[in-house]
Amino acid sequence: MKKKKLIRVFSTVCLFFLLSTILAFSPPAPHDTIVKITLLQINDVYEITPVSGGKEGGLARLATLRKQLAAQNPNTFMILAGDLFSPSALGTAKVDGARLDGKQMVEVLNAAGLNYCTFGNHEFDLKEQPFRQRLSESRFTWFSGNAFDRNQKPFPNVKENVIFTVTNASNQTARIGMIGVTMTKNKPDYVTYLDPLEAAKKQAQALRGQVDILIAVTHLPLEDDVKLAQTVAGIDLILGGHEHENVQVWRGANFTPIFKADANARSAYIHQLTYDVETRRLQIDSQLQPITDKIPEDPETGQVVQRWVDLAFGAFKTMGFEPGQLVVNSPVTLDGRESTVRNYPGKLTDLIAEGFLNAAPGAELAICNGGSIRIDDELPPGAISEYDIIRILPFGGNVVSVEMRGRLLKQVLDQGRANKGTGGFLQTARVSWSEEKGDWLINGKPLDQRRNYKAAINDFLITGNEQGMDFLNRKNPDLRVINENVMEVRRALMAQMQKEFGQKK
Numbered sequence: 001m002k003k004k005k006l007i008r009v010f011s012t013v014c015l016f017f018l019l020s021t022i023l024a025f026s027p028p029a030p031h032d033t034i035v036k037i038t039l040l041q042i043n044d045v046y047e048i049t050p051v052s053g054g055k056e057g058g059l060a061r062l063a064t065l066r067k068q069l070a071a072q073n074p075n076t077f078m079i080l081a082g083d084l085f086s087p088s089a090l091g092t093a094k095v096d097g098a099r100l101d102g103k104q105m106v107e108v109l110n111a112a113g114l115n116y117c118t119f120g121n122h123e124f125d126l127k128e129q130p131f132r133q134r135l136s137e138s139r140f141t142w143f144s145g146n147a148f149d150r151n152q153k154p155f156p157n158v159k160e161n162v163i164f165t166v167t168n169a170s171n172q173t174a175r176i177g178m179i180g181v182t183m184t185k186n187k188p189d190y191v192t193y194l195d196p197l198e199a200a201k202k203q204a205q206a207l208r209g210q211v212d213i214l215i216a217v218t219h220l221p222l223e224d225d226v227k228l229a230q231t232v233a234g235i236d237l238i239l240g241g242h243e244h245e246n247v248q249v250w251r252g253a254n255f256t257p258i259f260k261a262d263a264n265a266r267s268a269y270i271h272q273l274t275y276d277v278e279t280r281r282l283q284i285d286s287q288l289q290p291i292t293d294k295i296p297e298d299p300e301t302g303q304v305v306q307r308w309v310d311l312a313f314g315a316f317k318t319m320g321f322e323p324g325q326l327v328v329n330s331p332v333t334l335d336g337r338e339s340t341v342r343n344y345p346g347k348l349t350d351l352i353a354e355g356f357l358n359a360a361p362g363a364e365l366a367i368c369n370g371g372s373i374r375i376d377d378e379l380p381p382g383a384i385s386e387y388d389i390i391r392i393l394p395f396g397g398n399v400v401s402v403e404m405r406g407r408l409l410k411q412v413l414d415q416g417r418a419n420k421g422t423g424g425f426l427q428t429a430r431v432s433w434s435e436e437k438g439d440w441l442i443n444g445k446p447l448d449q450r451r452n453y454k455a456a457i458n459d460f461l462i463t464g465n466e467q468g469m470d471f472l473n474r475k476n477p478d479l480r481v482i483n484e485n486v487m488e489v490r491r492a493l494m495a496q497m498q499k500e501f502g503q504k505k
C-alpha cells in the first residue's frame with residue numbers, strides 16, 4: 001500500500017515537472033534576459049483632492065493609474081521625491097485637539113500604494129513630535145542620505161539608501177539602488193544635514209558594485225540636480241522635486257536624465273526601465289502623464305480621501321467657514337506660488353493687501369508678510385471656494401488696525417525689502433518704492449518719518465516673530481493698536497474678491 005502511494009506521488013511529481021517544463025518552454029522565450037521595471041514618479045504633493053477646480057490632480061486618480069500600471073507589469077513602484085507633510089490647508093484643521101499636520105496625506109498615500117519616498121524641505125515645517133509620528137504612520141519606505149536627527153543618526157523608519165531586486169518570468173533579476181538627498185534650507189533644531197552633493201557621492205559609492213541600476217531621488221533646486229548629474233558618476237536616472245513645474249533635461253558626461261512632475265500630482269512621470277541582464281544595457285522610456293478627470297478615481301483610495309476631507313471640513317465649519325461654498329468666479333489666474341509671493345507683488349497679493357486696507361476704516365496703507373500665503377500654487381480662472389481661501393491663508397489670524405510712526409514704518413518696509421526671497425518679504429497696499437528718490441512713497445507721497453500713519457496689518461506681524469523684525473511688537477512706543485480685530489484675514493480677502501470680481505450668484 002505504502003509503496004503504491006509513493007509511486008502515485010512520484011508519477012504525479014513527474015507529470016508536474018513535465019507540464020511545468022512544457023509551460024516554461026512555451027513562449028515567452030526560455031531564457032528571457034530582459035527585466036522590466038515601471039516607476040511612477042510624483043513630487044511636491046500637498047492636496048489629497050483634485051486641484052484646479054477639480055480638473056487636475058487627485059490622489060484617488062493617481063491610485064487608479066498605479067493599479068493600471070501594476071496590471072501590465074507587477075514590477076511597478078510608486079516614488080515620491082519629497083514634500084508631502086506640509087503645507088496644506090487640510091493639515092491645519094484641528095481634529096481631536098491636534099492639527100492634522102500631514103496625517104491625512106500619509107494615510108491617503110498608504111492607500112494609493114506609494115512605495116518609496118525621500119524628504120522635501122517642507123517635511124521639516126512640522127514640529128518634531130508630529131514629524132516623527134508621520135514617519136511611524138508611513139507604510140512606504142523613507143530613505144535619505146543627507147537628513148538625519150540631531151545626533152546625525154537616521155530618523156526611525158528611515159534608511160540611508162535602498163536596494164531592492166526585481167525578477168522577470170524567467171527568474172532573471174535586476175538589482176535597483178536608490179539614494180535620496182534634500183536641499184538644506186529648512187532647518188529646525190531637530191535635523192542635521194550633510195551637504196547634498198557630498199552625501200549623494202558617498203551613497204553612490206556605497207552602492208557601487210551592489211546594484212545594476214542606480215537612481216537618485218532628490219528634492220533640490222534644478223541647478224543642484226544638474227550639478228549632481230555632472231559630478232556624481234554612475235547615476236542612471238534622477239527623479240527630482242521642488243520645482244512644481246514639470247522638468248525634463250539631460251545633463252553631465254553621460255546625459256543623465258533629470259525628471260520632475262508637476263506639483264499636486266497634476267501630472268506624474270511614468271518611467272519604463274528595460275534592463276538586459278546579459279548585456280547590462282539599460283533603456284529608459286519616460287512619459288509625462290497628466291492626471292485629469294479623464295482618469296476614474298480608485299474607490300478604496302477615494303474613500304480614505306473623503307474621510308479626511310469630511311473630518312477637516314467639519315473642523316473648518318466649527319470655525320465658521322463653509323469650505324464648499326463658492327466665493328467668486330475669478331476672471332484671472334491668481335498666482336500664489338512661493339517663488340512669486342516671496343519676491344514680487346501680484347494680483348493675489350494685491351487682493352489680500354487691499355482687502356486688509358478696505359477692512360480697516362481710515363487705514364492709509366496695508367502690510368502683510370508673504371509667508372502667510374501658503375498655497376504655493378496657481379489658481380486658474382474660474383470658481384474660487386472658501387476652501388481655496390483657506391488654502392491661500394491657512395494660518396488665519398486677524399487684520400489689526402494700528403497707528404505707527406513714520407520712522408518705524410520705514411524700518412519695517414526696509415526690512416521687508418531685505419527679506420526678499422523669504423517669508424518675511426512684505427506685500428503691501430498703497431506703498432511703493434521710488435528708485436529715483438531712493439525712498440518709500442505712501443499713496444504717492446514720500447514717507448514722512450515724523451508723522452503717524454494708520455495702517456492695516458496682520459496680527460502675526462506685530463508679534464516681533466518675523467525675520468529681522470523683532471522690533472515690530474506691541475511694546476514699541478512708535479506703535480499703537482487701534483483695533484485688535486478688525487476682521488479675520490480670510491474674511492477680508494473674500495470681501496475684497498467679491499468687491500472686485502462681483503458677488504457670487
Ligand SMILES: [Zn+2]
Nearest residue numbers: 083120121242
Ligand atoms: Zn520643496
